[in-house]
Amino acid sequence: MSRSRFSRLSCLIAALSLSLAACTTGKTAFYHQEEFSDTSAFSRSFPGSEKAVCEAARRALLGQGYIINKTTDNSLDGNKSFQPASDKHMEIAFHVVCASNGNGKSSTMFVSATQDGFALKKSNSSASLGVGVLGSVSMPFGSSDDSMVRVSSETIRSSDFYDRFFGAAERYLLVDTEDDDKPAQK
Numbered sequence: 001m002s003r004s005r006f007s008r009l010s011c012l013i014a015a016l017s018l019s020l021a022a023c024t025t026g027k028t029a030f031y032h033q034e035e036f037s038d039t040s041a042f043s044r045s046f047p048g049s050e051k052a053v054c055e056a057a058r059r060a061l062l063g064q065g066y067i068i069n070k071t072t073d074n075s076l077d078g079n080k081s082f083q084p085a086s087d088k089h090m091e092i093a094f095h096v097v098c099a100s101n102g103n104g105k106s107s108t109m110f111v112s113a114t115q116d117g118f119a120l121k122k123s124n125s126s127a128s129l130g131v132g133v134l135g136s137v138s139m140p141f142g143s144s145d146d147s148m149v150r151v152s153s154e155t156i157r158s159s160d161f162y163d164r165f166f167g168a169a170e171r172y173l174l175v176d177t178e179d180d181d182k183p184a185q186k
């Protein structure tokens with residue numbers, strides 16, 4: 001067997017081995033989880049204008065103790081904090097966008113919520129004292145700095161979670177629709 005043929009065969013075996021090793025890592029890329037299906041847990045169509053649908057979403061969040069950070073006619077952001085333990089903090093943040101379906105009668109509400117986790121991290125402090133001939137001396141003092149550090153962040157994917165939210169928004173939308181249908185009293 002000639003050297004060039006042996007060299008090509010060795011390269012081919014090495015490439016094949018690397019390809020097989022890459023296939024067996026077992027890790028699935030996160031983008032493989034994205035379905036982009038027609039029946040998404042993150043959206044729901046409602047009767048009414050995009051402004052009315054977003055107002056129903058705003059009221060649903062306010063009714064559950066969320067703080068609304070930013071709002072426009074067709075979008076809003078809100079969040080709510082939880083403290084399950086003295087050294088842990090959780091936050092749920094909603095982002096809602098409402099878009100007209102183009103028929104003037106209904107709009108779609110798109111919702112995404114993230115859950116962020118924070119933990120208390122302590123860092124001890126010490127002080128140094130410089131003494132001319134002796135150099136510097138480090139003296140530990142009993143103080144520590146505490147800070148909350150984000151330890152997790154994840155988009156909430158639960159259909160039940162979004163179903164409950166959409167149900168609450170629908171209740172507020174029905175109240176608004178009923179008020180609009182009533183004739184003005186004089």
